Amino acid sequence: MSHSQSSTLAAAAEDRLRREIFDGQLPPGTRLAEAAEARRLGVSRVPVREAFAALERDGLLEFTETGRTVVKKLTPQDFEELFALRLLLEPSAARAAFPLSQKHRLLLEENLSATRNAKTLDEVTRLDLEFHQLIVAASGNARLLKLWRSLRSELELWLGYLHRQHRDQDLNTRVGTAGSHEEILLCFQTRSAPACEKLMREHILGWREWLPLSDENPSK
Amino acid sequence: MSHSQSSTLAAAAEDRLRREIFDGQLPPGTRLAEAAEARRLGVSRVPVREAFAALERDGLLEFTETGRTVVKKLTPQDFEELFALRLLLEPSAARAAFPLSQKHRLLLEENLSATRNAKTLDEVTRLDLEFHQLIVAASGNARLLKLWRSLRSELELWLGYLHRQHRDQDLNTRVGTAGSHEEILLCFQTRSAPACEKLMREHILGWREWLPLSDENPSK
DNA sequence: ATGGCTCCTACGGTATACCGAATCGTGAAA
DNA sequence: TTTCACGATTCGGTATACCGTAGGAGCCAT
Incomplete structure (x- = not known):
């Protein structure tokens, strides 16, 4: 060590x-x-x-x-569970996070700026998860944040597997994620709590959509 | 030991x-x-x-x-967080748990039967939490169950504090809880997933209602 | 060749020992 | 009396040692 x-x-x-x-x-x-x-x-x-x-x-x-x-071996079933929980937790967190505090607004802006400058796929992934975690943290519910964090490791593990399997294609679709995040932040600044909740929900549904799944998986 | x-x-x-x-x-x-x-x-x-x-x-x-x-010291703030998370997790779990498998239906019936025969307040409380946990387990999402279980200890702690402070009054209101649970099980057997979700939501809102809070708390 | 038995090894659970750092009490100095 | 400093003690982090047991390899019997 x-x-x-x-x-x-x-x-x-x-x-x-x-x-x-x-x-x-x-x-x-x-x-x-x-x-x-x-x-x-x-x-x-x-x-x-x-x-x-x-x-x-x-x-x-x-x-x-x-x-x-x-x-641990991760199966598509595991991933579906993680997805279902993100879909449950994060929109609610977004609703609770509205309106954004000055502090959290700045943190999210920093995150987006860093994402624009990111060079590697791993870095973009890390900033992606960080963005979502920041919104959960902004909800003000410390336990909700704790629950989310307990899912994060497995999520990162999955994304890592997927990246290694589809190294080429992801780089393009990633651009969409960053733009989606900017849209979310804009929503926080110009619209309502329910609008943010809905947008977050759609964002996660979209995320689920473009992930290449169930054709190959790392288990067994 | x-x-x-x-x-x-x-x-x-x-x-x-x-x-x-x-x-x-x-x-x-x-x-x-x-x-x-x-x-x-x-x-x-x-x-x-x-x-x-x-x-x-x-x-x-x-x-x-x-x-x-x-x-750990528990504050009313802590309790509100726990309440918010139950309100988020459990109705969704109920929706996902519909329709109930044979196994889980039997377990829930056993639970209600045990509740009817329960003698002490602690026992009723334990069976109450067990009922809710069974429904979360029936959702089929192992991670959701894990999240719920991570809240359970704190919940039990809070209920323990409250019981010691309001030893007399609780015994009566507890009867309502048991009846409410029977209603929920009936809903699973005769109605739809959205109906179960809604009923669970109302059940938790009601639970929040009758809890004597914010007058005295065990912290500081 | 296959099924089972035995012995041996490796592993996890636990106890004990050591160390540096933080804490607390005490006494001296202001 | 208050405050500061220093020594003793406590505490957590880590290493090492011991033990019972589970798993596996090899052997024997069928």
Whole structure:
């Protein structure tokens, strides 16, 4: 664990494992053992154990009945669940976030500006999720934000898989996402809470639409 | 940790601490130290540490910036957030749960039967939450159930506080809850998905209504 | 060749020990 | 009396060690 800004070894281990799972270095189904990962990461089993626990509650790992730890396999069914929950949570969050506070308006504008300047697909994806999270945060319901964040890791995992499978096509469709976000922010500034809710709903439905799904999936 | 059906000491410690928090033996704001709790529970620090982590993610404990562990204080604001989320999640779950599978219908009927025979207020409360959880589970969305369960502990905590403050009055109003649940099950068997969604929404609104709030709260 | 049994290994659960940092109490100085 | 500083204590983070058990490999019997 040579360099990492995390204050605790457990957090550093969690970050690293999370990244390795996202990057596909630890494909779904991989069995992880505390001792082995501890050796590999150069720490003892205790921080690794805590990292496993954290990643499990984020849905990236899975504990079997017998205590084994496995990188979770995501099925199209899993994705449909995530989609259904976004469709449930985010429009409501948008409605509650209206009207936007000065602070959150600025944060969203910064996000859009960063998105316009983004160079890589991963960066655009991260900013995309960040935009949505900002709106959930703006709703003022801390627990709602917590629920959303608990879905975020799995979402990122899915998007990562999809990007690796359709590296070419996504870059174009991504432009649409950014424009859609600008439209949403404009809606917050010029229209009503129900309008924002409706627009967010349509945005997520559209997002579901252009995602290439169910032809190939990373599980099994 | 003399007797407990939990297979692991960490789970047993978690159960015990959870119960003590619910019972009010560990009032909000109480500072918990790993070593002290380990001595008190007769285990080492490791299981206690894991129990703390689990209870923190359940919202019953709180880690301060400096790493201290404190029993969380619930404010009326917290309760409003929980209420808003139930109002968002559960009606949708009811819609998705329609039509009820044989299995879930039986489970709900068992629940109502147990409620009719219940003797103590705590038991009725537990069965009440169980009824709602069953419907969320019947929605078929495992992640939705996970989100709901993550709210349950805090909900139980709140209800526990309220019961201790209004021990007399609640017993009567509880009868209404049970009847309301029967109505909901009937709706599932005789009407439509939107009807169930609407009824669930009204049920939760009614629940919010009769709860004695904002006059006294356990925080600060 | 196949099914089952046994032994061995690897893994997770737990206890204990060590360390640095934060906290609190105490006493000295202003 | 108040305040500041310093030492003792506590606490959380981490490492290491021990134990029981589950899984797997190899062997034997059929």
